[in-house]
Amino acid sequence: MRKPPLEITLGKKIRTLRNNRHVTLDQLASQVKLTRGQLSRIENGKVSSPISTLTRIASALGVEVGALFETGNEKERVVLVKKAQRRSIVGRGSKLGHYYESLAFGLPFSKGFEPYLMTIEAKKIKPEENDFIHPGHEFLFMLEGEMVYRHGDKHFELSPGDSLFFDGSISHGPVSVFQPPVRFLSVISKSQD
Numbered sequence: 001m002r003k004p005p006l007e008i009t010l011g012k013k014i015r016t017l018r019n020n021r022h023v024t025l026d027q028l029a030s031q032v033k034l035t036r037g038q039l040s041r042i043e044n045g046k047v048s049s050p051i052s053t054l055t056r057i058a059s060a061l062g063v064e065v066g067a068l069f070e071t072g073n074e075k076e077r078v079v080l081v082k083k084a085q086r087r088s089i090v091g092r093g094s095k096l097g098h099y100y101e102s103l104a105f106g107l108p109f110s111k112g113f114e115p116y117l118m119t120i121e122a123k124k125i126k127p128e129e130n131d132f133i134h135p136g137h138e139f140l141f142m143l144e145g146e147m148v149y150r151h152g153d154k155h156f157e158l159s160p161g162d163s164l165f166f167d168g169s170i171s172h173g174p175v176s177v178f179q180p181p182v183r184f185l186s187v188i189s190k191s192q193d
Contacts, residue, residue: 008045130173136189145182
């Protein structure tokens with residue numbers, strides 16, 4: 001049995017990804033600077049597209065360009081990390097006594113965010129040393145203990161069940177901790193978009 005031409009395979013993959021994300025042809029075409037007709041011809045396998053166009057389409061659909069070439073025989077798109085398998089990693093706050101555990105590693109695909117379980121065991125911290133800036137956004141969800149967290153010039157008291165979402169490019173970090181250990185989920189996106 002003959003394989004379909006690459007253009008048809010790519011077009012079907014793009015259409016499937018677009019439909020799975022509930023994005024219209026017009027919306028995607030506008031985002032990647034193509035006309036509706038051009039994108040339709042790509043999805044129907046009628047034209048060969050330069051890699052620059054495929055890269056823009058992949059980016060708009062939130063996948064690596066290589067995902068457009070996958071045929072279904074690739075590695076799993078899911079990974080389970082059991083509690084005992086978590087990996088401690090080194091982060092900027094490690095030297096300050098912050099413990100990072102990666103909650104998603106060894107993935108056979110790229111991801112747009114990094115989830116961590118953060119632990120601060122120190123009874124006192126130095127706010128001037130806990131000053132972090134990074135691209136993207138960050139989401140904190142408190143699990144245990146209490147802390148005051150700074151973002152820019154604002155301070156937020158966080159208790160279990162509280163969450164904080166913020167722009168990571170603005171200076172931020174814990175100011176004080178109460179009832180250590182303090183544990184929280186930290187999810188950091190890789191870009192501002």
